[in-house]
Amino acid sequence: MSVESLDELEAMITPIFSPIRNTNASSQCFEPTPLMEPSQLPCYYHVTPVSDSHTLRLYWPLPSLRDKVAEKPERYLSYLLGHESDGSLFALLKYKNWALQLVAGTIFRLFDYEIFSCTISLSLEGLSLFNEFFFSIM
Numbered sequence: 001m002s003v004e005s006l007d008e009l010e011a012m013i014t015p016i017f018s019p020i021r022n023t024n025a026s027s028q029c030f031e032p033t034p035l036m037e038p039s040q041l042p043c044y045y046h047v048t049p050v051s052d053s054h055t056l057r058l059y060w061p062l063p064s065l066r067d068k069v070a071e072k073p074e075r076y077l078s079y080l081l082g083h084e085s086d087g088s089l090f091a092l093l094k095y096k097n098w099a100l101q102l103v104a105g106t107i108f109r110l111f112d113y114e115i116f117s118c119t120i121s122l123s124l125e126g127l128s129l130f131n132e133f134f135f136s137i138m
Contacts, residue, residue, distance in 0.1 A: 082102045100121040
């Protein structure tokens with residue numbers, strides 16, 4: 001939105017971009033490469049926190065969902081995991097007093113893949129029952 005007309009905007013911008021020459025370069029196309037090989041999954045890292053927090057972060061590599069932008073499947077998945085209503089993973093974990101908070105969604109997108117994340121703030125009970133807790137998610 002602008003108060004200037006399209007002709008006025010073009011007159012302002014043309015001198016700025018005119019010095020850029022067109023080299024007729026072709027666009028580069030890369031072969032899709034997986035983020036991780038199936039043999040590398042699943043993997044587990046334990047990090048000892050310096051603060052008094054207990055957070056479980058889960059990441060899933062997904063194929064690119066760019067062609068499904070209208071359907072938003074990753075948003076649907078984040079609602080199934082993190083919504084506070086009955087039937088969601090968070091509702092179950094909160095009912096069992098294992099989790100205090102859950103945030104889920106796509107955190108990283110490239111052309112041929114993306115990373116979906118689920119971050120769960122664990123209660124002390126959830127932390128003490130980590131193995132049972134972890135395998136109920138996986």
